[in-house]
Amino acid sequence: MECKIPNKHVLQQKKDFLYHIGYSTDDDLPQKFGDVKFVCMGGSANRMLVFAELMRKELGLDVEIKDMCSTDRYSMYKVGPVLAVNHHMGMPSLSILLNEIVKLLHYAKCSDVVMIRIGTSGGIGVKPGTVVVTETAVNEMFEPIYNIAVLGKIKSRQTKLSEEILKTLLQCKHKSDPFDVVKGNTMSTSDFYEGQGRLDGALCDYTEKEKMEYLKIAEQNGVKNIEMESTCFAAMCDAVGLRGAIVCVALLNRLEGDQIETPTEELKRMEDNPQKIVSRYIKQKLN
């Protein structure tokens, strides 16, 4: 299936400049990106570089890995059919990238592309290191929608991910993995501190009891982890007809605290967990 853009206006433009990633339709996009089958994204640029290196090893490809974004807004790496790009933190930054990546895939004449977000998150009732594959992305009110203000009016979009990819990802766990892989709802917020009920931000006018009540209600609504991008990611994939999945590691259990006190080395090991699952998925699909 070809990657299409639902927006007729932009297709009438003689030229389209993808400002934040630094490409335009004057570039030979089919030659540069036409073979892309998997777009993997996460917040941190370093983490996406590590993922690109993992994919090079796993796919046995002898390619040079370099940042393909000429701007300093995002970092993008390509390893054969895998494009790894970082989106920084939060839905607005992700939204800009998704708009430009979706247009890039269309102009490059890509087909049958799978979109996967590989992220970090705070867990709810799961052990640190656990990989959560998102069943439904929900907002702070536990609704499966993404709200966006368009011409001053709020539009609500459904957050639909691929059930088939979810199932396959869950099967990519190996018995020997020293971490759990579970499915669950992922809550997406627009702030890391108050937005996620933390007590340790600069501002906080609620009590610890109120915070715990909120997290418990989240848990009752099937929320297994909290991050800052999933509803936007799922809504965009659904709106443009791309199959999408979200695979995040939980760095801590929010029912036990707010601060991330794990040593850096251990955090880095945890961040490898979702990458391992996704790399196995990609290898399986390519074979």
Place this chain on the structure above:
Amino acid sequence: MECKIPNKHVLQQKKDFLYHIGYSTDDDLPQKFGDVKFVCMGGSANRMLVFAELMRKELGLDVEIKDMCSTDRYSMYKVGPVLAVNHHMGMPSLSILLNEIVKLLHYAKCSDVVMIRIGTSGGIGVKPGTVVVTETAVNEMFEPIYNIAVLGKIKSRQTKLSEEILKTLLQCKHKSDPFDVVKGNTMSTSDFYEGQGRLDGALCDYTEKEKMEYLKIAEQNGVKNIEMESTCFAAMCDAVGLRGAIVCVALLNRLEGDQIETPTEELKRMEDNPQKIVSRYIKQKLN
């Protein structure tokens, strides 16, 4: 005036780890940051490095400029009393940084700090290159508020900036400057494409006529430029009692188009415009 944190919970913690900027209260923060008087922030890390270099030259300080963030989430440079840090794009990313910077200023025992956002934006009815100093930061419905979901309920905060700094900044224009400096309202959105009424995103289900009507109503509401951070920035400054100002260059006139087609070299020159105004302000205040 000392930098205070309104949150009592975090002050009771034995230790506070500022996760995204990579500092904790175990570091000697007063020694490292105690002399900071101006926190200047913008989206792009490169631009903040350029600003740090400008301030080093303007203040005649013989200091080494290096990234003081040990994480890859943000980049931070210090030149004497000036801290220059990037926040990437969008309010969620800015909100994380502001929470941690405000706590940093408190732990470092800083006093009389001024916060200035130096950004890029799309203008409304102004020439490309024009510097807009924000009078009021408004949301997509032209309301002077910042909405944030806290424990699943929307809280609205006022977006109040310093009138005194606004006035002084406007006076920092020199007759010889080849650009205008104006005051006006700044509209903050959560998306660059549909959120700002662009026709060139991956999604767009409105007409050009509807877009232009929206931008015209924005203009009637005193909006001179559109970006993605101002309401969050203003609300946080107001909530923690810090004086704040927002100074952005308009890279294009949105009444004439959506795409940024200006050559890179000229864009870079335009990005220097707000930096010049802010550097003059800082020099004046230090003398």
